[in-house]
Amino acid sequence: MAKTVCEICGAPMPGEWTEYPAYPFCTKRCKLIDLGRWLSEDYKIPDAAPPRDASTPGDAADPASAGSS
Numbered sequence: 001m002a003k004t005v006c007e008i009c010g011a012p013m014p015g016e017w018t019e020y021p022a023y024p025f026c027t028k029r030c031k032l033i034d035l036g037r038w039l040s041e042d043y044k045i046p047d048a049a050p051p052r053d054a055s056t057p058g059d060a061a062d063p064a065s066a067g068s069s
């Protein structure tokens with residue numbers, strides 16, 4: 001089994017996960033911190049971000065047709 005560390009503070013968590021009531025966090029304190037981050041939306045899901053396409057049509061005006069009216 002891979003070595004487990006607390007996702008919040010990075011503390012090593014040796015032994016069985018059943019030894020940690022707040023698993024996957026080392027303590028309830030870290031679990032609360034994680035919960036607080038969720039509630040404050042500190043957690044950003046990368047896939048949730050809108051894709052920024054540099055070649056978006058309409059973003060760049062055509063210089064040839066600008067001011068030709």
Ligand SMILES: [Zn+2]
Binds near residue numbers: 007008010025026030
């Ligand atoms: Zn921790």
